[in-house]
Amino acid sequence: MSIRFLDPATGADVRSTEFARRTLAAAGKDNRELFQNITGAPNWRKWYIRLYGQLAIEEGRSPSQLAKMATAGLAEFNSHLHTSSGQKLSEAVANGFASDLVETVVIEGTGSKKAIGVARNQGSLAELATNWDLNGWAEPGLIESFKFLDQNPNLSLNGNLLFAVAGAAEFAPTEHWLAWGGEVAVVARNNPSTWEKLIAMARASGGKMLVPVVRVDRSTALSELSDQELAQVAGLDMLEHYAEIASWMNQLYKKAESKFILGLYAYTPKVNHIRVQAVQETLADLAMKNFTKDKLVLSWLATPTDSTPAPASIGQDQLARFSKRPATRILRDSLLGILNAARASKPLFFESDSGQKLMLVDASVQQQGPSYSFSKRTQRWRAYLAHYAGIRVSYQVSPPARTNSVLRHKILRASYQGAPLFGVKPFEVDVAKSAAAAALVRDVLDPNAYSNKETTTELQCFSAIHGGLWRIAYRPRSVWIAATLLGLPALLKRGY
Numbered sequence: 001m002s003i004r005f006l007d008p009a010t011g012a013d014v015r016s017t018e019f020a021r022r023t024l025a026a027a028g029k030d031n032r033e034l035f036q037n038i039t040g041a042p043n044w045r046k047w048y049i050r051l052y053g054q055l056a057i058e059e060g061r062s063p064s065q066l067a068k069m070a071t072a073g074l075a076e077f078n079s080h081l082h083t084s085s086g087q088k089l090s091e092a093v094a095n096g097f098a099s100d101l102v103e104t105v106v107i108e109g110t111g112s113k114k115a116i117g118v119a120r121n122q123g124s125l126a127e128l129a130t131n132w133d134l135n136g137w138a139e140p141g142l143i144e145s146f147k148f149l150d151q152n153p154n155l156s157l158n159g160n161l162l163f164a165v166a167g168a169a170e171f172a173p174t175e176h177w178l179a180w181g182g183e184v185a186v187v188a189r190n191n192p193s194t195w196e197k198l199i200a201m202a203r204a205s206g207g208k209m210l211v212p213v214v215r216v217d218r219s220t221a222l223s224e225l226s227d228q229e230l231a232q233v234a235g236l237d238m239l240e241h242y243a244e245i246a247s248w249m250n251q252l253y254k255k256a257e258s259k260f261i262l263g264l265y266a267y268t269p270k271v272n273h274i275r276v277q278a279v280q281e282t283l284a285d286l287a288m289k290n291f292t293k294d295k296l297v298l299s300w301l302a303t304p305t306d307s308t309p310a311p312a313s314i315g316q317d318q319l320a321r322f323s324k325r326p327a328t329r330i331l332r333d334s335l336l337g338i339l340n341a342a343r344a345s346k347p348l349f350f351e352s353d354s355g356q357k358l359m360l361v362d363a364s365v366q367q368q369g370p371s372y373s374f375s376k377r378t379q380r381w382r383a384y385l386a387h388y389a390g391i392r393v394s395y396q397v398s399p400p401a402r403t404n405s406v407l408r409h410k411i412l413r414a415s416y417q418g419a420p421l422f423g424v425k426p427f428e429v430d431v432a433k434s435a436a437a438a439a440l441v442r443d444v445l446d447p448n449a450y451s452n453k454e455t456t457t458e459l460q461c462f463s464a465i466h467g468g469l470w471r472i473a474y475r476p477r478s479v480w481i482a483a484t485l486l487g488l489p490a491l492l493k494r495g496y
Contacts, residue, residue: 096243
């Protein structure tokens with residue numbers, strides 16, 4: 001089974017581009033010009049980035065406007081989601097939620113619990129965040145988040161169950177949650193080599209991992225299987241076992257002693273990203289309707305390469321950084337400008353309905369494709385609806401990092417080599433992962449985290465770690481051109 005996008009009126013299949021257009025149009029329907037731009041865009045692949053930017057400005061007008069747009073957009077989104085047999089996805093998932101479809105195997109770690117922290121950092125977390133803030137790599141709220149961790153060095157994750165959808169993903173907090181003594185239920189597809197690594201990691205940690213196995217008649221009890229044998233049968237595929245995932249989620253929610261953290265970390269290329277996001281959205285909606293507000297936490301890893309309303313101070317900082325460039329950099333940028341690279345930042349400022357000074361942050365990357373932007377925007381809509389409903393939310397923007405998928409491409413390697421010359425810092429994966437996981441701990445355990453509901457920017461801006469993409473002195477897309485040009489010589493080095 002998989003996910004189909006069907007017209008709710010006719011039952012006909014709908015292409016992903018038309019699906020996105022309908023969803024965005026529903027969200028922007030109250031703004032006539034925006035609605036017409038979405039419905040009339042002649043070439044979606046050329047227009048979609050500017051349309052998401054226009055949507056972001058409209059979302060920033062007020063919390064009530066954002067809630068209205070998110071509600072309308074997600075209603076349209078969900079109305080198109082069906083299984084391969086034509087059943088509504090919401091019905092299939094709800095049926096699984098009420099059933100007993102999954103067995104659980106508990107992997108107890110035998111290692112010692114490690115202190116909550118950020119990889120490669122030995123000192124104060126608040127000082128680390130302050131350094132990142134001064135360099136323009138993170139937002140100042142991260143200092144407050146990390147200060148909480150500094151002031152509470154004996155925090156315990158006991159009783160807080162992380163239900164990690166796509167828990168084997170490279171950026172998922174699974175590894176660190178286990179290392180810090182936490183309990184993680186991992187949703188990952190049936191790939192024996194992946195599960196062998198996960199099980200070995202859990203065994204060596206100070207935490208506990210819960211492994212899902214689809215319930216079937218067995219000649220051998222799961223408790224009698226070796227780790228290698230368990231790895232052969234473990235796993236739930238998001239595009240095949242959405243009912244089973246819902247069933248397991250319901251089972252484990254009842255067993256969580258304190259917080260049940262529904263972590264939604266799935267990513268896959270192209271149109272399948274929309275499909276896995278469809279499952280994540282359906283799970284989040286189901287959790288909000290069935291789980292208590294004081295127990296549920298929703299968690300996402302957000303991207304800095306998106307368009308979002310943000311405080312005007314970010315745009316003012318961009319202008320200040322450009323004006324303070326040394327003479328050598330001005331000369332360099334002038335030469336690069338001939339190739340339309342390293343162009344000056346041109347922030348778009350606007351005001352909310354209440355008079356708040358805002359600007360549009362837009363570091364979108366065309367190469368990521370429209371399915372990526374579509375999936376990420378529906379995630380943000382759900383995050384804010386949960387936030388406004390009084391549910392604790394962790395929506396952590398994580399920086400560009402030297403992931404395996406990036407380093408496999410020579411041009412991207414060149415871009416990452418040259419990026420620091422323009423104020424962009426690609427993080428090492430272990431640093432980025434642990435920093436995001438540490439921010440999640442704060443969001444879950446600090447009673448004062450995100451207490452102000454009257455905002456359209458707090459979730460994605462407060463503690464964002466964007467690696468400089470939001471505060472650089474240049475237009476983000478022009479930086480990647482310049483960074484690639486200056487990073488190309490590195491490709492000639494042996495071993496790079």
